[in-house]
Amino acid sequence: MYPRQISKDDVLKKYLYLAAVTLVLMLWLLPLGAVILTSVRPASDAAVGNYWGWPSGFDLVKNYTEVFTQTPMGRYFFNSLVITIPSVIGVLVLSTLTGYVLSRYRFRGNTLLFAIFIGGNFLPFQIMMIPVRDLTISLGIYNSYLALIIFHVAFQTGFATLFMRNFIASLPDELFEAARSEGASPLQTLIHVVIPLVRPALAALAILAFTFIWNDYFWAVVLTPSDAVKPVTAGLDNLKGQYVANWSLISAATIAIAIPPVVMFFLMQRHFIRGLTMGAVKG
Amino acid sequence: MTIWRRNRSWLWPALFIAPGIILFGIVIVGSSVQSLWISFFQWDGFDEMQWIGLGNYIEMLDDPQFYISLRNNIIWLAVFMLAPPLGLFFALLINQQIRGMRIVKSLFFMPLVMSQVAVGVVFTWFYDPSSGLLALFFEAMGATAPALLSDPRWVTLAVVFAALWPQVSFCVILFMAGLNNLDESQIEAARVDNAKGWKMLWYVILPQLRQVNFIAIAVTVIGALRSFDMISVMTSGGPFGSSNVLAYQMYSQSIQAYRFGYGAAIASVLFAIMVVFISWYLWRMLRMEKEGA
Amino acid sequence: MSKANTPVTRRRVIQTLGAGAGLLLCGLRAPAIAKPRRLIIISDLNAAQAPAFQAIAAEFGRQSGTEVIVNNIAHEANKTAIRNYLVADPPDICFWFSGQRMRQFVGMGLFSDISDLVEHEGIDRALGPLLDTVSIDGRQYGLPVGGLFWGLFYREDVFREHGLTPPETFEDFYRTCYRAKAQGLVPVAMGTKDQWPAAGWFDHLNLRINGLETHMALMEGRVAYSDTIFDPVFEQWRDMIQQDFFLDHGTSYAWQQAAAFLARKKAAMMDLSTFLQSVMPPGQEGELKLIRFPTYDASVGPYEDFSSNSIHIPQRAQQKALAREFLAYFYQPDVLARFLAPIGTVPPRNDMPVPDDPLTKTATGLLRASAGSAQYFDRDTHPAMAWAGLKGFQKFSVYPSQGKEIRQELDRIRTRVTTST
Numbered sequence: 002m003y004p005r006q007i008s009k010d011d012v013l014k015k016y017l018y019l020a021a022v023t024l025v026l027m028l029w030l031l032p033l034g035a036v037i038l039t040s041v042r043p044a045s046d047a048a049v050g051n052y053w054g055w056p057s058g059f060d061l062v063k064n065y066t067e068v069f070t071q072t073p074m075g076r077y078f079f080n081s082l083v084i085t086i087p088s089v090i091g092v093l094v095l096s097t098l099t100g101y102v103l104s105r106y107r108f109r110g111n112t113l114l115f116a117i118f119i120g121g122n123f124l125p126f127q128i129m130m131i132p133v134r135d136l137t138i139s140l141g142i143y144n145s146y147l148a149l150i151i152f153h154v155a156f157q158t159g160f161a162t163l164f165m166r167n168f169i170a171s172l173p174d175e176l177f178e179a180a181r182s183e184g185a186s187p188l189q190t191l192i193h194v195v196i197p198l199v200r201p202a203l204a205a206l207a208i209l210a211f212t213f214i215w216n217d218y219f220w221a222v223v224l225t226p227s228d229a230v231k232p233v234t235a236g237l238d239n240l241k242g243q244y245v246a247n248w249s250l251i252s253a254a255t256i257a258i259a260i261p262p263v264v265m266f267f268l269m270q271r272h273f274i275r276g277l278t279m280g281a282v283k284g
Numbered sequence: 285m286t287i288w289r290r291n292r293s294w295l296w297p298a299l300f301i302a303p304g305i306i307l308f309g310i311v312i313v314g315s316s317v318q319s320l321w322i323s324f325f326q327w328d329g330f331d332e333m334q335w336i337g338l339g340n341y342i343e344m345l346d347d348p349q350f351y352i353s354l355r356n357n358i359i360w361l362a363v364f365m366l367a368p369p370l371g372l373f374f375a376l377l378i379n380q381q382i383r384g385m386r387i388v389k390s391l392f393f394m395p396l397v398m399s400q401v402a403v404g405v406v407f408t409w410f411y412d413p414s415s416g417l418l419a420l421f422f423e424a425m426g427a428t429a430p431a432l433l434s435d436p437r438w439v440t441l442a443v444v445f446a447a448l449w450p451q452v453s454f455c456v457i458l459f460m461a462g463l464n465n466l467d468e469s470q471i472e473a474a475r476v477d478n479a480k481g482w483k484m485l486w487y488v489i490l491p492q493l494r495q496v497n498f499i500a501i502a503v504t505v506i507g508a509l510r511s512f513d514m515i516s517v518m519t520s521g522g523p524f525g526s527s528n529v530l531a532y533q534m535y536s537q538s539i540q541a542y543r544f545g546y547g548a549a550i551a552s553v554l555f556a557i558m559v560v561f562i563s564w565y566l567w568r569m570l571r572m573e574k575e576g577a
Numbered sequence: 578m579s580k581a582n583t584p585v586t587r588r589r590v591i592q593t594l595g596a597g598a599g600l601l602l603c604g605l606r607a608p609a610i611a612k613p614r615r616l617i618i619i620s621d622l623n624a625a626q627a628p629a630f631q632a633i634a635a636e637f638g639r640q641s642g643t644e645v646i647v648n649n650i651a652h653e654a655n656k657t658a659i660r661n662y663l664v665a666d667p668p669d670i671c672f673w674f675s676g677q678r679m680r681q682f683v684g685m686g687l688f689s690d691i692s693d694l695v696e697h698e699g700i701d702r703a704l705g706p707l708l709d710t711v712s713i714d715g716r717q718y719g720l721p722v723g724g725l726f727w728g729l730f731y732r733e734d735v736f737r738e739h740g741l742t743p744p745e746t747f748e749d750f751y752r753t754c755y756r757a758k759a760q761g762l763v764p765v766a767m768g769t770k771d772q773w774p775a776a777g778w779f780d781h782l783n784l785r786i787n788g789l790e791t792h793m794a795l796m797e798g799r800v801a802y803s804d805t806i807f808d809p810v811f812e813q814w815r816d817m818i819q820q821d822f823f824l825d826h827g828t829s830y831a832w833q834q835a836a837a838f839l840a841r842k843k844a845a846m847m848d849l850s851t852f853l854q855s856v857m858p859p860g861q862e863g864e865l866k867l868i869r870f871p872t873y874d875a876s877v878g879p880y881e882d883f884s885s886n887s888i889h890i891p892q893r894a895q896q897k898a899l900a901r902e903f904l905a906y907f908y909q910p911d912v913l914a915r916f917l918a919p920i921g922t923v924p925p926r927n928d929m930p931v932p933d934d935p936l937t938k939t940a941t942g943l944l945r946a947s948a949g950s951a952q953y954f955d956r957d958t959h960p961a962m963a964w965a966g967l968k969g970f971q972k973f974s975v976y977p978s979q980g981k982e983i984r985q986e987l988d989r990i991r992t993r994v995t996t997s998t
Contacts, residue, residue, distance in 0.1 A: 015382060022377065026392065052416070095307065106294075117313060120558070128534065128548065129312070132319060133315050136310070136314075144662070191300070218399070227648035251405075255398075255402040259397060266393065274460060274464060413826045522968070524828075525968055
């Protein structure tokens, strides 16, 4: 391990270290703390510029209940899940397939295809606004869950393909040769060799894709004007009025919105680091 | 059946890759190409498109805002390059197996899962020249706080600094993964040779982290060139366009000024810059793979 | 996919996704039998006004046996979304702005002519001068639903404590500013982080110095920003900035943050609209007073900025007849009053009672006494010009000595805008 691990027996050093790390962590999370604190403030605090001082009162329950009772946030939450979960699954499936083929089959245009996947993913996606809008209209899916799902799957597949290709390329060649010598078809190889081995990568990818898609704001605004299908990020914007914004309510909603990715992250943390280690790092 | 059997060695892979290619090809590549096409027109998004050839590009050369945006993109790139070393620093700091460190590590990654919009809002509070934390700090020191977000000289740096927060977080994650994947035998051997501190880091650890480094730089460059959300939330490109970047200028020209052709032309320039970077990326990646093989 | 199929798809999408949610949100009791009549509305209201509208929509639904679905979009997001949904998937009713912004959409054939409704319901008589804001060549394409009156605000208690008097003329204004400054107050709070508040100052100065006709000529691109006729406007403004009348670091603050200076008794005045009330500390709203922007030249009439929002039927709406029924219902004085009550806005119909809220009362009085009104800079001028103008005025508020360069840059945009459309 690097850096050298602090010995369990050196109690003083251990606590000094923990204290130092905690201090750094607190500074590091200061901005997050401000949002949390503001989410329990009475609305009048933010209106007079009290963002960092002690709250003049605690409206924790009031603010958080209001988010779900006074606004359609519950509905938006549901929409976000309906959009994000199938999108993540779609990304995982497609990128496993493309990553497998691009890493294990040599054919003319392989590098070019790969380059297009990467290149497309590096683009500032805002430029695609009008064409994507027109595309969803002509498919008859504008203003529906499907419009966002299709765009997110397509866009994230670029990044995910890069990730999966590198991961599968890093798997030992012997496994694939053994499968081939046993006469396994590509489908059998995919099911019996690739899929069991890529699980950690899928876990890492799932978290990243979930975070990216869940936090998307731009496409939500462009493709889903109606409340019935709008996700939380665009819904959050709804809380800001034309001229009047209730920051306490917005902060509470922001925290509530951050919870699903955080939970997801905590649940899969161990796999996440492992998957990332192999997918992104080893290449 | 026989056709299938004879060709299945390539039919399967073709079948596997087809959905990805079709979807990505239509939605992403198709839309991007269409966008380039739009850049040769004058178009408000509704009416008939009017072919003006290179008109938008010629206008861009005359547009002072374009140069400001370009300059800011370069600043973003330069400052963002701090993210990989900072990420490495924090990763080294927290890479201990003591009880309780797991939660510390997770908390370090929080900025990445928070939405950019929220990050932007908080940093706006932070910089607020009358009641922001920065102002309170300056006040305690007996000085007046600079109004970073309203000063054309500082505004871009202030926004980039805020954007660094989640970006560093991303790099911490990558380097944590890298540190968990080091070759123990090399480290032990170096320790036997009495390598310590900087020397150890420089000669033993960093060479092993080359691949992570490369990825960290790549995501950082993409992040810098695609910067949008933070600018939208914190300054809307202001004051008077001095914190604008190409991605945001393109957006505001299209969405706010309804000039889709001009917006698309700016996008094309951004695209050209990206192409340079993407080519470098691919070249390096393929070279590394060859070396590795 | 052929065009003919689109409505079917839309129906399906809305049925499967929207209906359940819409009912859930509107708090409607689910009808036992499927109703063929369904009205779809997209609104862009804030949290205060949206529930009032939902209630009105639900009530209309009950009375007419219609299923009404209201989709509310954030105000800013709606500006982006409307260009998509009017083309792709138009609702039966939508909200937009009167004046130039409406004209632009009518020009593209996106809003339908509702002159018959206006005449039939006698709305034309009730609207008075506001009728112009929704008319093109004598035909109406929308109904104004209240608007914002822009003027000068101050706290009465602060003025009393510091012995200040509300300015009527520019000499008064300067005197008040000097006095406020001498007593440690910021004379004028202005937060231009979102750019537009600076344009309000430009509007007011230009309306007072050059009058409405010249102002509108500029808005429509018929006069150049560099024209000497505007020299006094920029000169006056430059002087005020260099006299240090405005809040320092104005570009750091959104209007809310700048307004906090007024609310916390640190600033004397602010040029804004009645929504300023929302940042006043609870219980002190009554201290906030509104006056007309000071007179510069006695020979120029009291022209004001009054931006009105409006409600429209898209040209490609599915249920145009039903949408008219809804508008007729919605535009009854008492129903409209319930809609406007939560935000305290000037009532668009003259046959409506003036609201009790003192600020709204003042605003209504000032508007009725005005010689004519503009909408607001970014609503009156071409969108590309508005975008450049807001930026230019914000820049001017920091670098007043660069007035010449800024005006030249605006003219560069103006030339392009006027030659291309």
